[in-house]
Amino acid sequence: MNYKKIDATRISISELMQPSHSNFGGKIHGGYILNLMDQIAFACASKHSETYCVTASVDTVDFLNPIEIGDLVTMKASINFVGRTSMVVGIRVESENIRTGEIKHCNSSYFTMVAKDDQGNSVEVPGLIINDNTEVKRFLKAIKRTETKKNRKQEFDSEDFSHTNYLDDLKKYRVRVELPDTY
Template sequence: MKAKSPEFSRTTITELMIPSYANFGGKIHGGILLSLMDKVAYVCGSKHSGAYCVTVSVDDVDFLQPVEVGDLVSMLASVNYVGTSSMVIGIKVIAENVRTSIVKHTNTSYLTMVAKNDNGELIKVPPLLLENETDIRRFAEAIKRRELKKTFQEQMSKEKTDFTLQKQIQLLEGKSCEVRLK
């Protein structure tokens, strides 16, 4: 299977933010942005793999600045990491105020997609051809994020098996909560 560069599948989706996308605070609802992120990740992953792709996880959704009604929002997606059947798609979201031409970076996220065949079975995806320092950095960062996530999940699983009420109550001391057991 021939390696493909991130440039091969790099995808941008741009959409005007309309009033029906606004939340109760008048800003664009985070769910709208997440839906657009999922769409661009699908296209990017499908272009790289040449197959149908599904989202298996969404990591590090950081809402850095609000998106306003009337902004032109662009989702810039790139394959940052490839495993056997999985791909980590990095997404940068920028919003442009079309009246003032002010452009701001509003979100960053990483979606893990897997490629499937027509029977819904996982399939192998092409390796990623790393052509520059940015490609190498993004691939290495994805490896580190995966390792940290695995360590976190293992620690949380251990915490569940080692759970004692007294230990958890001690953890809550000095926090903004009240414990009233019935």
Template structure:
């Protein structure tokens, strides 16, 4: 099996937030940021695998603070974990305000990407060479994220068919809902 350094796929992408990206509240649409994240995850995963890559899952995106028109958004990405055909790309988003030089961490997230060949079949990706404590920690976090994601998919596939209505009603009793 081939192995590659984490640094081989590290990607930094910067884009100016323009007025057409703004929502009705004057802030940049979260969907614009998600689109940029998807693009950067693709770039990073393709650099690692040397293949066409597709998004399998968005493992988590938390918006810590709004992005404003005029900000320079910088996305830093790396392949943090690899499975057989998938990679978890970790990304950190920072906003730079040119007028005052202030940099803010606006969000972090993880995308699971899969490598495919020209026929659309999944292909094996190179392993990762972990060169320092940060890369080792991120790999272990990625392994944990993958496990949680697989468990979540299993729950969603089950469609709660093995739980009776009575059990579901009891489970929702203390929640903010009314059951008719």
């Protein structure tokens, strides 16, 4: 198996946000940012795997700060984790007011990408060479996110899952449960 350093596949892109990218509130549309994030995730994963990649899942998309028309948006992507055929690409989104120089962290997200051959079959990806504590932390956090996701899926997909086990948990939310007696 061959291995690649994370630095070898890091990618950064910048784009000036224009009025055509805005939503009805005058801020940059979240869907446009997600599209750019998917593009950089694809580029980073394809650079690492040296093949075509598809998006398998997107984890933790939190829009922390709005992006304004005229801001320079910079996205930085790196491989945080590799499995046999999949890679987790970590993406950081920042916006810069080019008049004031103020930089805001707008989003961090994790895209799971799967390497494919020309027939659409999943193919093995190179391993990772981790060079510093930040890269180790990112790799371990990716493992923990995957474990949490699997555990949650097992719990909710289980044949013996019953909503009645969770009804008391709903008391802390703004919801009133009015189930028919036959339930």
